[in-house]
Amino acid sequence: MRLQYIIGKLIEIAFIFFIILTMLFFLFRLSPGDPISKVVDPMLTPEDMAHMISQMGLDKPMWEQYLIYVKNFFTGSFGVSFHYGEPVSQIIKERLGWTIILFTTSTVMAALAGVFLGKVAAWNKGSRLDNFLSIFALVCYTLFIPWFALLLLWAMGFKLGIFPLGGVLTPELWVGDTSPLVKILDLLHHMILPLMTLFIINLGSYLLLMRSSMLSVLREDYIITARAKGLCEKDIRDKHAAKNAALPVITSVGLSLAFSINGGALTEQIFTWPGIGRELIFAVSNNDYPLAQACFLLIALVVLVANLIVDLLYAWLDPRITY
């Protein structure tokens, strides 16, 4: 792999990123309304509103606002949220952690389980196990997230009462003198239902992807060669077939991880998970420009970097690919 390729890719990423940066600015400014247009409060006079707009710096010409925005970006400042009054970087830092914990964990777990089960299904093609796994994967894939999440909450949180009804912790435990171990267990306890929901939803697609990829790999000549060499079945399956079959899954995981930054707003909403997906929806619907811009920039950056990493991983996993 040539260093030149990586440098070229990085320049390309920087260029695309700057275009996104500019597009985001104008898209938000050109959309109807402003950060206070949604406020329906007769106590706010037009003079109050004009004062608020001027204090947000939105009374300046758009080109001037754009220059400030670009300058702020290059000095590492994403500004202050209009509605929270906190630096956007701080809001993202607080929320991103929760999103990563939940969505990255569920994506990775679902991908690992999907690769394993897809491999088993393909290896046992046509068997009862394969039929069962395929149907199971299809059901998982087509589940409607809000319905499934509410069903889980109702059954396991309300009826059985073994899991909490959303949130990330039990306030009663955290306000008292509770040991750190109990607090950690409490966090894990709250994580199980949303994790289970996302795991099951994601599992279907990874399982089906891996199964189909594995089936096509098993037809390749190098599998015959491996058998001809007398390798044991496990090695053929795991080292020769599965490793190559997993390439499309890795691409999918890479992109899913990137898009998991914006989380699943619906899942976060139902489980009251304080992730960044809900913030993104809030910021867009309330024209909180600094927060919305920063969230989208983050997603753009992660998608671009994830693509680069997937490209590099391909070259590492598949010797036929060189750059």
Add this chain to the structure above:
Amino acid sequence: MRPDTPLMIPRPSQRLKRTAESNLRFILSAVIFLFATVLFLSCQKAEKDLFLKIGLPEEPRSLNLWLGTDANSRKILSLIYQPLYNRHPETLEIIPWLAAAAPEFDKENLTYTVKLKDAKWSDGSKFTSEDVLFTKQLFFDFKIPRYYSKWKIISKIEALDPHTVVFHLKKPSAIFMSRVLTAPIVSKKEWEAVAKDAQTKEKPLRSLQDHSVETPLGTGPFMLTEYKKGAFIHMKKNPHFFGTGQTMGGHVLGPHVDDILFRVYGTSDVAILALKKGDIDYYWWDIQPGYIHDLKEQDNVDLYFNKKSALYYMGFNMRRAPFNDIALRRAIATVVDKDFILTRILQNFGTPMHSIIPSGNHFWHNPDVKKYGHGLSKVQRIKAAVKILTDAGYSWKTPPLNETGEQVKPSDILLPGGKKMDKFVILTPPADYDPKRAFAGTMIQEWLRELGLPAFSRPMAFNSLLDTVKEKHEFDAFVLGYGKLNLDPDYLRSFFYSKNDKPRGWNMSGYTNPEFDRIADIQMSLTDTGERKKLILKMQEILLADLPYLPLYNPHIIEATLNTRFRGWVAKVDGIGNIWSLCAVRPVE
């Protein structure tokens, strides 16, 4: 082996089986660990359950009083920062709160002298007239939205002693008590340094609003102890609360609970489950009628139905044809079936509105305004509307009623000049934002089509809708609402005063009536409530005669509490979620 043999895949080997067994053991261990954790945590929860637990629909945006103006921030901040005067929960009269007595009004010098209670801030420091003076200065220095516009009527404010404040007014003001003296008072100790620093910044107000408030200092019944963002807010009883043990507003004030825990539920479905399960004692939000049947069957849940100080209405663009014609507006008001809206859209949980001021605000509400189409059958309403339109010169090739008085499909209506009326649009919020308003818009469209009017109801994103109606004024008609109107009727002036017909102004219909403006100006300067009431009633009459807005409905606020742990919620207009409830509620013995 032939090239096509790889498809004949052998069964898993013994080694593979061993791997599967090992995986199974791991999964079993994980499941056992999980159940042990669940059991352990269930026991932990049972030990501590002395909190009043309240569910919120969203997290408060900010605990900075000057920025946190959203409904959920207000819920928390209203328990901390207190005004000099408050509204009696039942009579809605303005009664002393941080003030010791009603203000002494000197008509000649235009001064209000207010005696303060011997109150303390939650840190134990004394609340004095200096704090009132400082609050006023803050409003003026930063032109704080919502407050400055009302307080600027004050020409001077002075402290006679630590417990006496004198407000000098520029001119008599009807809203001085209801809008100035009910503003929250902040501590000089908490805000002085912050304000001084903010004054040096390029954007002083923004700097003040962006100040992070960790432990707000208030005089209210509760104080903030801990705020874990994304998780919960913990408030403790303020040991220095001035109202403790006193009877105010007809209630012996506590607080009778030591701790409140607020937590957020992302959807009403989950919050209702939490209430039924006993995870929360009260869900501080308006419950949709669809949940009522289920909740009524729960022995551990009490339901509360209260009137709202709200207004949901249809507005017309009076700046241009065809809605600059009063006959057309009156005809529309006649065919709109408010009883249908009440029974089918509100499911009987609300009241049809006939005046702009809701009936829940009983002191100012005018029950005698003109009620268009009230008590008429559908055919009678159409007949009355047809008469209004025919008298004004409108016509049809096929009228909505035939010669025998039966309803028929009409042809398109023709304007007084004989020209066909252009299609017009009724803008509504989208159904996912407010299904009631969206559905009301659709029904109005159908009723108007029965009259031959080419009406089209169009849901529009709320941001765009307000931008179109309030800023650009590029619309025909719209259905909007105010969910929480102030109890002082001064908003009539905001909504319909001709000078407020400007971009971002609240006169969205573009209503202009010099007589209305004159009365609105007079009532603003009346300090005699009885005299003012007469004018407010008159203003409502004028508005219902001119119809810049057609009032439609006022939904009830429906709330639910758990009845097994706490009791004593105080119901008032706008529900049981209020400071009176939280001062009066006590554990069930």
